[in-house]
Amino acid sequence: MSNFIVKKVAVLGAGVMGAQIAAHCVNAKVPVVLFDLPAKEGPKNGIVLRAIENLKKLSPAPLGNKDDAALIEVANYEDNLEALLGCDLIIEAIAERMDWKHDLYKKVAPHIGPNAIFASNTSGLSINTLAEGFDDELKARFCGVHFFNPPRYMHLVELIPTAATRPEILDQLETFLTSTLGKGVVRAKDTPNFIANRVGIFGMLATIHEAEKFGLSVDVVDDLTGAKLGRAKSGTFRTADVVGLDTMGHVIKTMQDTLQDDPFFSLYKTPDVLAKLIEKGALGQKTGGGFYKKVGKEIQRLDFATGEYVPSGAKAADIVGRILKEKDPVKKFKAMRESTNPQAQFLWAIFRDAFHYIAFHLDTIADNARDVDFAMRWGFGWSVGPFETWQAAGWTQIAQWVKEDIDAGKALCNAPLPSWVFEGPVAEKGVHTAEGSYSASKNAYVPVSDLPVYQRQQFRAPVVGSSTNDPKTFGTTVFEDDSVRLWHSGDDVLIISLKTKMHVIGEGVVRGIQRGLAEAEKNFKGLVIWNTDAAEGGAFSAGADLQSALPAFMMGGAKAMEPMVRELQDTFMQMKYSNIPVVAAVAGLALGGGCELALHASKRVASIESYIGLVEVGVGLVPAGGGLKEAAVRAFLEAKGNDILQFLKTGFTNAATAQVSKSALEAKAMGYLKEDDIIVFNPYELLHVAKTTARAMFDAGYRAPARRPVTVTGRYGWATIRGQLVNMRDGGFISAYDYHLGDTIAEIVTGGDIDQGSVVSEQWLLDMERKAFIALLSNPKTQERIMGMMQNGKPVRN
Secondary structure: OOOOOOOOEEEEOOOHHHHHHHHHHHHOOOOEEEEEOOOOOOOOOHHHHHHHHHHOOOOOOOOOOHHHHHHOEEEEOOOOHHHHHHOOEEEEOOOOOHHHHHHHHHHHHHHOOOOOEEEEOOOOOOHHHHOOOOOHHHHOOEEEEEEOOOOOOOOEEEEEEOOOOOHHHHHHHHHHHHHHOOOEEEEEOOOOOOOHHHHHHHHHHHHHHHHHHHOOOHHHHHHHHOHHHOOOOOOOHHHHHHHOHHHHHHHHHHHHHHOOOOOOHHHHOOOHHHHHHHHHOOOEHHHOEOOEEEEOOEEEEEOOOOOOEEEOOOOOOHHHHHHHHOOOHHHHHHHHHHOOOHHHHHHHHHHHHHHHHHHHHHHHHEOOHHHHHHHHHHHHOOOOOHHHHHHHOOHHHHHHHHHHHHHOOOOOOOOOOOHHHOOHHHHHHOOEEOOEEEEOOOOEEEOOOOOHHHHHOOOOOOOOOOOOOOOOOOOEEEEEOOOEEEEEOOOOEEEEEEOOHHHOEOHHHHHHHHHHHHHHHHHOOEEEEOOOOHHHOOOOEOOEOHHHHHHHHHHHOHHHHHHHHHHHHHHHHHHHOOOOOEEEEEEEEEEOHHHHHHHOOOEEEEEEEEEEEOOHHHHOOOOOOOHHHHHHHHHHHHHOOOOHHHHHHHHHHHHHOOOOOOOHHHHHHHOOOOOOOEEEOOHHHHHHHHHHHHHHHHHOOOOOOOOOOEEOOHHHHHHHHHHHHHHHHHOOOOOHHHHHHHHHHHHHHHOOOOOOOOEEOHHHHHHHHHHHHHHHHOOHHHHHHHHHHHHHOOOOOO
């Protein structure tokens, strides 16, 4: 085994992308130095310092913890080039000008270490042309590494070799990008705009073309091409506004300049409507107007015919909405193609254009069809890739319909579909099969990469038609019902996967955890709580299942809920004091009871994108699964004999204001994750790390923690917090009922009306939680909040 460890990264260019790439390196604990030109006025590193300051203001936040901005080292090309010698990876991310990039390369090349990898984050310029002028040694260590914006959140990175790049350089970089930075790597060929932007921008141009042809407005197109197609809910035009119309214009310009021989070349003309907007300086969201514009509180849309902004909000026709809800893709596409509704005809046209394009260009832009699908899923937020969509809808039938449209002159160009579409194995099996995905350039099915880093992904990202293991059925099932599945894959660790919607916790989940603990203590080294949709943006748990508890509440009132709350508390305490390690593999939302579930595990392994918090005040309740008890316990342990109240403030404030972490890093700062909890950057590695952790804890001789009494602040702490709440209420910052909820939380975390320094048991605090929860349930204002949340999904402030 040979390790490639990136000890330090340099990013050249502190623009939007460069600064955010640097921020994500810092998120992953990779030391980074950010370069830019020396400032003409003020501090010499002023450009970089301003870029770092701006990182703290950007939304969505590039930094997992804003305080980490201070860890980015600042540099300029005049004074600090020697700093490059200590960097193992250098990423250039300046403006998309070949001449500017070449000028910079001449300046930095002499300072690049003999083993460092040099890479460009260009979004579409030729990597081979960029490498011209390098000596052979540096050429062999140069490649393209194209991150997507925003780099923390977009899973895709395209890796593009030159003709001279050494294969091991690509393998080392792919390993680092995959595991350390948590990315989905697709290797692209050195063709203009690579894979995702080539197919994605073509798709946007085709959509604009077909929208004009069928007379559809931008809001209708966005409603049709967003969430209804399993794509980014911003659709087509709003996405263009977010990306920036000037950026889109640059990418189109690259296609115009470099793809004159492409049969689709006529489509690469900048659409008149886009050219006029760019000319006016209406570049989208960053300038306050593009295809959409906010006027007062109203969002208006551009009317193509007049060039004026008019009220927006038009939606897809009901009949088209019904077609798109059809679950069988074969029936859905048949209905789309046969419909006389212009919106349905538009949808068929944009799918046909996309299928025509990807089939025609597959051999030149990508190694195989899987890479095209992953590029679109991970880079453009599609839930299903274009080749997957085609195959699921019936490969041969769709191919025939596309051919008919080409022959009838309805397609965007008359280039025929390549012969492999109709002949040989693809016609029989499609492009994705158990043996791999079709490569047009090799005329063979290509299996997934066998790089060792992928052994860390027990369930790799699947494509339709592939033989990837299904986590919902894989392994040996020990027990399964509607709420949970207990299973293992023969490696001494039992896994509990929650099956409820949003993985909410009801009676079935509680019983499932009890069963899992008993089974794991008898036959396994540990228990891991992991959900099968963890890598696809699913929740860890959105909290208690209020809906399923309603019947008991309606029949017996608040008192009828007490046994259920007590059982939840007892189960979480069983977890905390289990004789085998219980590891919570957290990803996505962990709210309310979901947060408490994680808090009571022996250890937490959390995806960077974990959003954790005690949010019960939003429904007029207080946490009752031990969340407040844990705040009191942790404050006591952290105080180590000092004033406990100083350590309690964070836990109190988190619960009283329903604060939710915006990342796992922020969850550590808030105290929901402990310092020794593990943060994982690639969600596909979460299960591997959680299981490895559980086994290591067992093998190290794990014992349940000792049950220790807790020293609390009592009425002194309660009165101090209450004084602050009174000021907030009287100043109009919180309502009288918010005050009541805050005061109730303060009473519990301080131990209540007892002397300062009193020693209580965890059960004392749990009893206080439970009694307060039951009392609040009977309050009409809490019932108002619960009904408001269940009906509208939004908290009621009363």
